[in-house]
Amino acid sequence: MTIKFHPDSATLMSFASGSLGEALSAVVAAHVEMCPRCAAEARRMERIGAAMFEQLAPTPMSSAAEPTAALQTMTKERPARAANRDEDTDADMPRTLRKIAGPELDRVPWRRIGIGVWHYPLPLSPGAKGDLRLLKVAPGQAMPEHGHGGAELTLLLRGSYRDEIGTFQTGDLADLDDDVEHRPVADLQDGCICLIASEEKAKFRGLMARLFQPLTGF
Ligand SMILES: [Zn+2]
Incomplete structure (x- = not known):
């Protein structure tokens, strides 16, 4: 599959940061599943976002080693979708x-x-x-x-x-x-x-x- 058209970077950034609306997010998620390039870019944006979040968020002394709740949610909800296509490629529903x-x-x-x-x-x-x-x-x-x-x-x-x-x-x-x-x-x-x-x-x-x-x- 040669993919020629991708979400623009503002859309992908909103998706990666979890701020894109549910309907639009569903479309980007399905594209990311098919598109290794956007999957890699979304993961890169997530890492940047997570690093910025860690710097910005005040960290209580007691839980310095604990990932924040928001970060946990982000990493939990974003598995490496590009690797998710397995043997059932006949089923073309994302x-x-x-x-x-x-x-x-x-x-x-x-x-x-x-x-x-x-x-x-x-x-x-x-x-x-x-x-x-x-x-x-x-x-x-x-x-x-x-x-x-x-x-x-x-x-x-x-x-x-x-x-x-x-x-x-x-x-x-x-x-x-x-x-x-x-x-x-x-x-x-x-x-x-x-x-x-x-x-x-x-x-x-x-x-x-x-x-x-x-x-x-x-
Ligand atoms: Zn793409």
Whole structure:
């Protein structure tokens, strides 16, 4: 797998420091699982963050040798994900999603939301902001044009799509600002399945969007 598009460093830094929202974090975690380069970079950022934290945090004399609670949480929650891909490579559901999305992309209970477009919303913790869902698009099918409320991250899990920015293939992550409007078109042969997260609900435009919006809850 040759990955061409990665999260930008601000996104990766927020992820590594645990300050990225839950929906966006889920997408970055799935990318990091597939991308040794970002896995190494996230670990490097964590080490820097942990070292800074140790310097900044006042350490009571009695527990000088104890790792702080925050540091324990950081190291516990961030195993070396790049090494997590093992023999079950046929199951192309990212490991970090399996608890909420099931073991395989082919077994997702897709819901059709338009011609050639299916989705499966994924649950977030109670009170968590944003939106996380799997999206399946038929070959050659365009997604409705939309802008974003806040950042949006899209990770290609299978197939490919192209938009104004380029062609995104399996493992590629599109890290878009809220001023970007784009209209991805799925690969003519294979279509695509992606994991998509936004800080807010995406805002679709145009007639198709007006038809779409009440149905999808986007
Ligand atoms: Zn990467």
